[in-house]
Amino acid sequence: MKKIILAIAVLASALCANAASNSTNAYYNTETECLGVERDGSQTLRVWATGRNRNDAREQCKKDAVYYVIFKGIQSGVGGCNKKPLINEVNAEEKYQYYFNTFFKDGGEYKKYISMEDTRNMTRKRDRRVEQIKYGLTVRVLRAELQQRLIEDGIIKP
16 A cells, blocks of 8 residues: 555656646746947846736836846846946845835836837746746846936945
């Protein structure tokens, strides 16, 4: 009896692993990457995010684009992109939490630093298990203007 239960458990785990390996998630590059830099200092980024619906995922892509430029930097993509984040200070996110909570709220200031001129919809993929949509968007972040704003607000030094 124990051998049968063990065999069923092994078979069930193998089927689950096979179902996960048939997923197309591995074929999508969901890392934020730089596609190019404009002469005005703006960066064109491909950003991926998830949301409850298309509009929610698109807004999260815009927030993430600005967030990566400020805190993380853009590590992948074409050469010539500024890979360093605007803020190099350790724990800056926590230190200026009040400022950035307001900055990134829905409909917040972050939208002023996104240019929708270079926006292209990339791919949309629905995850049926959690009913969320993964959405890719190409956005241009106005890095020079964003940097100037953070200097004026005393977050970074010139």
